Amino acid sequence: MTKDNISRSARQLIFNILRFDPHLKGDRPRMERFEIEESSGMTLFIALNDIRRNHDASLKFDFVCRAGICGSCAMVINGKPGLACHTLTASLDTEITLAPLPVFELIGDLSVYTGNWMRGLNERLETWIHEQEEHDFTRIEEPMEPDLADEIYELDRCIECGCCIAGCGTVQMREEFIGAVGLNKIARYQLDPRDKRSDEDYYDLIGDEDGVFGCMTLLGCEDVCPKNLPLQSKIAYLRRKMLKIGLKSPKKICF
């Protein structure tokens, strides 16, 4: 426990929360204000449950792991996308504004349907190991260079929370843009020798303006990624790689 947590007297927190239930006929988006007393070590997970329990039982939001691992609770916190569960209220001013992530389908209040968006993305990019060979799993596994395994894991840590999409300038203009989450996934599979797809195959998936050439390099994604994924360097790397493929067969370049 940090000492200042214990000694500080309780603050009154004011939450301004964007409310809207699309399933309720005639309901309209509006800001609602709640006041609660801060407790030590309070996260937005604790605060929102306090509001639901003591002020408004209909308030909708999503938490699952409440430990920063699963990516369920991404929302716009004081204008910036982030995970609510690992945001300590002590790190914020007393007036806190919460809104659902943009881009994704709204379920209600702070709850958005990232699941179907990510599923669509994964289907489109075929984010699985492409391999024809049959394995005999009684045999010793194929070796992999330890450093390479670590590098793949580094990118595999994405939790599909949607923060990078909410923080992306390109997505605002190009609805079909796959965003940093999509590009990072391709970078991950491109690294992985178990996936037998060629760079040409990847080019077919991301070699256009909805893919790697659409990124305007505003890099809001990297600023908001709660897992600190190296999105900037991976997007730059992919762009160089894909440009080379494109230049080999110029007809492929479609921008």
Add this chain to the structure above:
Amino acid sequence: MKIIYTDVLVIGGGLAGLRTATGVKARGYDVVVLSLVPPKRSHSAAAQGGMQASLANSAMGEGDNEDVHFEDTIKGSDWGADQQVARMFVDTAPKAIRELAAWGVPWTRIQRGNHQAIINTESVTINEQNQAHGLINSRDFGGTKKWRTCYTADGTGHSMLYAMDNKAQEQKIDIQERMEAIALIHDESSNGKQRCYGAVVRNLMTGELSAYIAKATTIATGGYGRIFSVSTNAIICEGIGQAIALETGIATLGNMEAIQFHPTAIVPVGILTTEGCRGDGGVLRDVDGYRFMPDYEPEKKDLASRDVVSRRMQEHIRKGKGVASRYGDHLWLDITLLGREHIEKNLREVNDICKNFLGIDPAEEWIPVRPTQHYSMGGIRTKYTGESATLKGLYACGEAACWDLHGFNRLGGNSVSETVVSGMLVAEYIADYCATIESSIDINSDVIEWFIRAEENKLDCLLNYEQHHQDKSPPPEDAYKLREAMETIMMDKVGIFRNGKDLQQAVDELQILLQRSKNISVRRSKSKAANPALENAYRTQKMIKIALTAAYGALLRTESRGAHSREDFPQRNDKEWLKRTIIQWPDANKTLPEVSYEALNIMKMELPPGFRGYGTDSTVVHLDSEKRQQAIKDIQDEYHTAGNDRFSLQNKLMPYKALLPPKYRGKNERLNERFDDDQG
């Protein structure tokens, strides 16, 4: 009224559910997976430290094999486990991890040459041989003889779940998110037996109810940790899967009192820091900074089995050696000795959790921890095939089930391993069942409609209490209050140390809560669609029942075994209690379930009950134990003189291979157990 037909319905989209689905799909059957959340957000993702499989690749895993893994698992279970199931499990785990490697999990790999490791606070050099370079690495975990826990840094569950969900997407499996099964549909089938036909399912976004009708229904919804006020479990681990099975009045639950407390969850929020912290060399310290575990357990020290470490911590706190805080006493987990580099690479989730939730740097400061509810060994009682022993067509696997791999204490690293292995095996048995005529769907649509109406009516009662109750009816109840009361009872009276007086009180109080829960009225939130208050209301009704099964089972079990520790009955009592608790709730109007017991047959065990190796041995011995030990010794002597290998000896002691699906019966290759080239 919407009715959806499929071959196999899987309730739960975590590792166990998804692996079941991919298995039956590969066998050519249609499958629908229902998940409360996008599957990649399931609680499986939170498993940090690793997956046990006896690959024996690493230097510290050398000599490991199925036999050693089996022995660790049985001892860990305090002899409560089903030994045939444990054998099936240890045999399949290496295949499971190699399959996951092919499906994309970036397992941490072995680097050849010398490495520094911390063992017993000393720096030790470990040399990895050339031929192991690039194979899957493993770390030390509690209660294991070898370093057997394979890992992806400390995001093992995450990387496994992502690979698994991606595989399911490749197979175009129909996964439906934000769907909750709230009742099982069951009836007498044409052959006169009770049979499960699917589930009534509520869409959590629109509130719509529909019926999913299937040849086989599989519950893979995880544990019931959230009946406690503090738990390491995700908030969706509410035991609803077990509850809907219980509410059939036919399906049974096993060993619900067997609940594990993990030694190192952070204070106060109860988020887990992996056992890998201690596996990699971290130690527990008390208020004086003193490392106390070696005093209690000189041999295994900080890496004794989880139940043992948790009890020792609690004991030490009771001696006044805890660190006082406004949230109660805690102890320290010290991983500073591992160094920043190791922490930032292999324990990065722990690093993040410490920084985000505690505001501390674990490379510099100690982590405040205390034992916290973590795992449910109990669950839906099934045969080794995953099928309910009493309700045909109902299957369960993973943490939701009790088939029974863990007995009264699960080893760290055996849980994610079990999810995948049980999914692999149960999928095959389900597919076999679907191929029989017996599995054809012979239910009348009026029965299906009756089940949907019944659920609609229950929800309506919750939303419109006044319309359903007359003037003199009891006052409406607040579900949040009842739930909090239940959680507190479980925390205070059904915790690490239990006693008859507290347990009796717990059972009495929970029965009152159960009665009151019939009068829950949802206030201030009347929508039939996405409505967190309504969801909390119907789940609370179910959770109180699950809490009762755990508390009642604990009250009746007058011994201490594994994680079930009775202060008034401190001995493990094999003579009277080497048996599984079986719970059924045939009469919904009663406030207590019916309890029976299933004896474990020592004379068929490969490893008869013995001393587990912690503290002093005070077991009340069963007469058969010595008899069986002698019989085993005779078989061993005979086999060793005849020069037989370990496989034929094992087969003589307790055959199990024939129980495995044919495709998973092969031996596992290892560096020191290479296949001949012509086999490959």
